[in-house]
Amino acid sequence: VMKTRIRERSLAQGLSKSRLPEFTESEKQRIKGTFDFFGFNHYTTILAYNLNYASAISSYDADRGVASVTDRSWLGSGSFWLKVTPFGFRKILRWIKEEYNNPPIYVTENGISERGDLGFNDTWRIHYYKSYINEALKAVVLDGVDLRGYTAWSLMDNFEWATGFAEKFGLYYINYTDPNLPRIPRESSKYYSSIILCNGFPDPANGPHLCLQPHASSxxxxxxxxxxxxxxxxxxxxxxxxxxxxxxxxxxxxxxxxxxxxxxxxxxxxxxxxxxxxxx
Structure with a gap:
């Protein structure tokens, strides 16, 4: 879709070929099927609708031809662009399976940010991981997605590109005003540890579970x-x-x-x- 759209807009602007470089047939055959796995960073989902720009306009947005919005009911985060939309995680994993013949998938980043000093009881992050990991589980069990691994972003607060240290994704809080940079676990780190230890989500309603016993934590x-x-x-x-x-x-x-x-x-x-x- 992207290649076709940019080629058509390029020709309409009087160019002899697309502004987007294209592979030759021999190059396509050479690289076809040479990947080892699909590495995937995912955080959020947006809604999109068609928006046509005048053909003379040459820009990223004009080539894309869509506008995006979010639902007001979706939970927010410390990043303006990141809304909690776990349902989209399962959908995109299933789309990758169908579009690329069910490749092995490794989720290399997934998490939620915060701004300001919100303490260590980060219930919103616990909710995020619980919801998103459950959607990934549905993709595997119900949709047959070949999901091989999952990585939470991130272990510790770190430098987040243009926003610096203002947005914090870490399971561990870092006090950057302290020269020793102490690492302090948030509640989400304990919750994520229990998911790993229990290999899932034991239901407390079913009574005590061995992996949740105090001796198991050590x-x-x-x-x-x-x-x-x-x-x-x-x-x-x-x-x-x-x-x-x-x-x-x-x-x-x-x-x-x-x-x-x-x-x-x-x-x-x-x-x-x-x-x-x-x-x-």
Whole structure:
């Protein structure tokens, strides 16, 4: 659509070809199917409607030919352009699947900003992640989208381009007035950690869940006198099992070979004994 529109407007302006460079057929064939995955940054959704500009106007907006609006009922954020629209996340993931033959998708950025000192109980960010991750889950389970990974933006407050440090996306707050730049966890960091730990959203109405118990938050277990994460302890058990299995197999092999050797030795000794008797 973009290529066709810009070509038509370019020709209408008296140009001999499109202002937008185009691939040759050989270039198209050369790059077709060479991608490894679809990396995708997503934050919000907008509504759009047709808006035709005069053909003589040459600009990004004129080439695009649309105007965009947002619904007043959508929740806002610390960025004027970012409205909370989780329903759009599932739609665009499904569109990528259908448009590009269901490629592996990695969501490389997804999050919400704030402005000012709003404290550490960032319930709006918790709501954002809960809603958006659930829509991603629907895209996988209900729509068959090949979503391989998800990355929250961002771990810590950082420099946000033209807005500097005014807009904060972090799960961890950073006090930039302190030379030590301390990292302080917001409530959303704990919520996001629980999603990872529980591999989803346990319903409190169903009673206590193991992953939400206090002892589970440390992620440490005692193994051979060491405080290890459950993953490392599991790996340790597998390693010990492998060594034990190798030991048993080695013992069986040794016994088998030793048994055959013993039989051969006894046969040789019997033959020598018979030869001695004959010679005598």
């Amino acid at each position: 992620g440490k277990v005692q193994f051979l006198g060491l405080g290890l994460t459950s993953l490392n302890a599991e790996i340790g058990l597998y390693v010990l099992f492998a060594f034990a299995l190798m030991g048993v197999l080695g013992l069986v092999l040794f016994s088998y070979k030793y048994g055959k050797l013993s039989k051969r030795l006894f046969t040789i000794f019997d033959l020598i004994k018979e030869l001695e008797e004959i010679s005598s």
